[in-house]
Amino acid sequence: MFSDNQIFAAPLAGISDKPFRRVIRQFSPNAPLVTEMISCHSLVGAHKNCLRNFDDYSSEGNVGAQIFGADVELMADAARILENQGAKWIDINMGCPVPKVATRAGAGAHLMRDHKLAEKIMYAVVRAVKIPVSIKTRLGWDDEHKDWKDLVNIAADCGIKFATLHGRTRAQLYLGNAVWPDVHNIAIPIIANGDIKSSDVLEQIQGLGYWGAMIGRGLLGRPWLLAEILGEKLDLNVTDVVLQHLHYAIEYYGERTAIPMFRKHAAWYSAGMPNSADFRIRVNRIDNADALIVAIRDFWGIMGAK
Numbered sequence: 001m002f003s004d005n006q007i008f009a010a011p012l013a014g015i016s017d018k019p020f021r022r023v024i025r026q027f028s029p030n031a032p033l034v035t036e037m038i039s040c041h042s043l044v045g046a047h048k049n050c051l052r053n054f055d056d057y058s059s060e061g062n063v064g065a066q067i068f069g070a071d072v073e074l075m076a077d078a079a080r081i082l083e084n085q086g087a088k089w090i091d092i093n094m095g096c097p098v099p100k101v102a103t104r105a106g107a108g109a110h111l112m113r114d115h116k117l118a119e120k121i122m123y124a125v126v127r128a129v130k131i132p133v134s135i136k137t138r139l140g141w142d143d144e145h146k147d148w149k150d151l152v153n154i155a156a157d158c159g160i161k162f163a164t165l166h167g168r169t170r171a172q173l174y175l176g177n178a179v180w181p182d183v184h185n186i187a188i189p190i191i192a193n194g195d196i197k198s199s200d201v202l203e204q205i206q207g208l209g210y211w212g213a214m215i216g217r218g219l220l221g222r223p224w225l226l227a228e229i230l231g232e233k234l235d236l237n238v239t240d241v242v243l244q245h246l247h248y249a250i251e252y253y254g255e256r257t258a259i260p261m262f263r264k265h266a267a268w269y270s271a272g273m274p275n276s277a278d279f280r281i282r283v284n285r286i287d288n289a290d291a292l293i294v295a296i297r298d299f300w301g302i303m304g305a306k
Contacts, residue, residue, distance in 0.1 A: 007214075009031060013036050013037060021035070024219070025060065026244075034091055040075045055085060066093050075125055122154070135160055167193065180194070192210040198229065221271055259289060262292070
């Protein structure tokens with residue numbers, strides 16, 4: 001069975017921010033957490049409208065910072081900055097499928113199509129920092145180009161310490177079921193990613209040779225899942241979790257920004273519960289913290305808080 005330092009929290013764009021990581025960390029003190037992806041251009045340029053450019057990771061425990069981009073020098077510079085900010089390792093995004101990253105920016109999943117550029121970036125980043133460097137990628141660009149092994153072999157030669165493999169191609173986006181190929185005899189440890197939402201899957205993954213598992217969308221509304229999937233006994237009070245998350249978000253972003261951003265989290269926390277649709281409608285009309293706190297207490301009070 002995997003240990004608590006082998007179950008990762010995935011980098012989720014617009015979700016895996018510092019407030020969300022703080023909530024996860026309360027349940028999983030030793031878990032490796034990955035930041036949402038950070039643009040090397042934004043980070044090196046110190047763009048002030050992006051708060052995550054200035055995060056201090058030194059007190060966050062085992063946190064890896066994920067960067068994306070197609071400029072070799074900027075990617076190396078970004079890695080140095082994140083190392084100085086306390087990241088425990090650097091992760092290079094080679095799997096993001098969205099067009100603005102994978103096609104227009106020539107980054108993310110595009111690097112699965114340009115192994116020469118991917119090699120230059122990996123080589124430069126590994127040599128720019130003293131902390132470990134990993135990559136996160138997919139099976140390939142599409143069904144005709146499932147060449148993840150080639151990319152992982154290049155990564156190993158560059159000094160990459162481990163790779164996370166999402167079990168879909170770029171063409172699939174997040175559709176269909178994830179497929180985890182056998183990774184025995186691969187040069188570096190491989191972390192499985194995609195559709196991992198229960199402990200039942202872990203034994204199957206381990207049998208295929210994976211060193212660990214990375215959980216992404218399963219964490220939405222369930223920041224305790226990393227602990228739960230390992231069989232830990234949790235005494236959950238969801239009301240307290242949601243309110244703590246809201247407090248962290250307001251503290252980080254300020255109330256004006258945090259309230260509309262938090263609506264999606266409120267929806268995920270309430271998903272599948274009776275009257276959750278009415279709750280979401282109510283929350284989407286709220287623009288201040290006091291009213292949102294009342295709505296949360298009312299909803300989970302009716303639901304018995306658990």
